[in-house]
Amino acid sequence: MSSPAGKPARPIAIIGGTGPAGMGLAYRWVRAGETIIIGSRDDQRAQLAAAAIELKVGKQANISGMENSAACAAADILMLTIPFEGQAALLKQLKPSIAEGSILIDATVPLASSVGGRASRPLGVWQGSAAQQAAELVPKGVSVVAAFHNLSAELLAGEEPLDCDVVVCSDDPDAAQLIRELAALIPGVRAIDGGKLENARIVEQITALLIGLNIRHKGHSGIRITGLPPAAYR
Numbered sequence: 075m076s077s078p079a080g081k082p083a084r085p086i087a088i089i090g091g092t093g094p095a096g097m098g099l100a101y102r103w104v105r106a107g108e109t110i111i112i113g114s115r116d117d118q119r120a121q122l123a124a125a126a127i128e129l130k131v132g133k134q135a136n137i138s139g140m141e142n143s144a145a146c147a148a149a150d151i152l153m154l155t156i157p158f159e160g161q162a163a164l165l166k167q168l169k170p171s172i173a174e175g176s177i178l179i180d181a182t183v184p185l186a187s188s189v190g191g192r193a194s195r196p197l198g199v200w201q202g203s204a205a206q207q208a209a210e211l212v213p214k215g216v217s218v219v220a221a222f223h224n225l226s227a228e229l230l231a232g233e234e235p236l237d238c239d240v241v242v243c244s245d246d247p248d249a250a251q252l253i254r255e256l257a258a259l260i261p262g263v264r265a266i267d268g269g270k271l272e273n274a275r276i277v278e279q280i281t282a283l284l285i286g287l288n289i290r291h292k293g294h295s296g297i298r299i300t301g302l303p304p305a306a307y308r
């Protein structure tokens with residue numbers, strides 16, 4: 075199987091891909107010609123979600139649905155889109171299915187709503203960020219890349235280009251570059267090297283601010299980073 079650009083297919087497994095964030099990313103990437111596996115705790119739910127995207131995109135869509143551990147085993151690029159409260163337990167469960175050399179993209183936003191508080195308040199994480207917690211839990215030789223925290227799932231599900239930059243943070247520069255390429259496939263998105271994984275803490279917390287702004291102003295806010303030389307934007 076090959077993508078429209080003639081590159082070999084590189085399946086991306088979206089773990090927890092049945093929710094709005096995973097479905098939105100899946101929709102945009104399938105439209106860009108990527109091969110997507112929707113993961114879920116329930117095999118049937120995953121297949122239904124994949125079928126819903128195929129219906130939207132058309133029969134040419136390269137998309138399937140599988141239980142999360144099967145999805146992990148079938149791909150080297152894993153996108154994690156589940157609520158923070160489930161992150162540690164799910165990663166521990168999936169650890170045997172994640173191959174060495176894989177990339178785990180983490181979009182988890184630790185919000186106070188996970189512990190009964192407000193979604194507009196960030197939750198402190200002992201490791202510094204949800205992405206750093208993920209890095210402690212994946213098998214050795216798996217690179218964690220933090221990205222996509224500030225994109226609105228509702229806008230991803232729509233047809234318009236997004237008015238938002240994606241700040242990508244990782245301790246593995248090669249993995250980060252690949253994920254910046256994936257981010258730039260989403261119309262309107264510019265991907266920016268955000269430095270080390272520890273910076274994910276700041277990017278995750280911006281989402282709490284965006285949620286507060288959305289509630290206050292009834293919108294779908296995003297971020298733009300200005301003033302950098304053109305080469306900084308992918």
Ligand SMILES: NC(=O)c1ccc[n+]([C@@H]2O[C@H](COP(=O)([O-])OP(=O)(O)OC[C@H]3O[C@@H](n4cnc5c(N)ncnc54)[C@H](OP(=O)(O)O)[C@@H]3O)[C@@H](O)[C@H]2O)c1
Binds near residue numbers: 091184
């Ligand atoms: N929504 C947004 O606009 C947005 C934007 C940027 C980042 N994010 C972040 O992306 C993540 C996903 O967001 P979302 O809105 O898509 O979340 P969601 O709808 O609450 O959850 C996504 C999926 O995760 C699975 N899941 C739920 N609880 C779980 C648990 N305890 N353990 C394992 N799997 C569980 C469910 O899939 P199954 O039941 O099928 O397994 C669910 O459909 C969150 O961390 C969020 O902060 C969201």
